[in-house]
Amino acid sequence: MFEYEVPANGLDLGLCVSSGQVFRWREHDAPKVYIGADGDNWYRVDASDSDLLRVTSNAGKASFERLFRLDIDAGAVKAAILGRGPELGAYMDLLPGLRLLRPSDPVEAFICFLCTPNNNVARISKMVAHLASFGPMLESSFGLQRFPEALVVASIPEAELRARGFGYRSATIPRAARALVERGGRDWLDNLKGAAYAKAFEELQSIPGIGPKLADCIALFALHHTLATPVDTHLWQAVVRVYHPEWNGKSLTDGRYRQIGEFMRERFGEYAGWAHQYLFYENLLNWRAR
């Protein structure tokens, strides 16, 4: 077990772990104290001091820094985004401390995002927690379990998930997990990690239940393809508002989906996925009020 202190460098951990990039973190004993699981690793983070994170974990500092991309200077990233897209300045100001995360286990991220279509974050987190209950214990005093392998998820009976309120995803989640196993499971995902973004985007959609939006989520968060810009209902609303008011009232078609991705990649380059996070999360937080 490790205990270490990490300079926050502006990172708002609570904001990051509730921004829909990961689903396995929660506030634990006290305000601003979080526990979470990420692949083989568990963390307890006391973020009550905004400048210094106090971490307890089974993993060393390097793993923690990778997860939150603390090796990257967020100020420089924000400056680059601002230089290419001044229109995002207001969004970045509203969400200081938001970072693009880098989850360590592609299988875990793949399956977690299978829970997200046509769903809401509260319910997604509950479903993810139930799936995690099929995995081995990671840390017993917090009750954190390692996320199960794809083969385990593929073997969960549909009725079991139906009884747990998974709805039609009771069939789609194990089916997609099975399709992942058939393609080679973790090795297949690792291979796509090394492939070009466009290749990963296409290949992922060969799995039943994975369309363009999930393919981009998985490319971004499981495979760390930072060119990926998942276009969900929130990013769509933000794009219509900021860039394409003439699309007001129209629907998100495949053509417009591709157009938005190409635009974001051209404008923000390798920071496209990071930039997308500001537009997405601001809209998620504020859409009801609009």
Place this chain on the structure above:
DNA sequence: TACGGACCTTTC
């Protein structure tokens, strides 16, 4: 290529 509807359940 674009648009509608179905699909589970929960929450606003």
Place this chain on the structure above:
DNA sequence: AAAGGTCCGT
């Protein structure tokens, strides 16, 4: 009514 969609019909 809508949720971090996808699929299948027109």
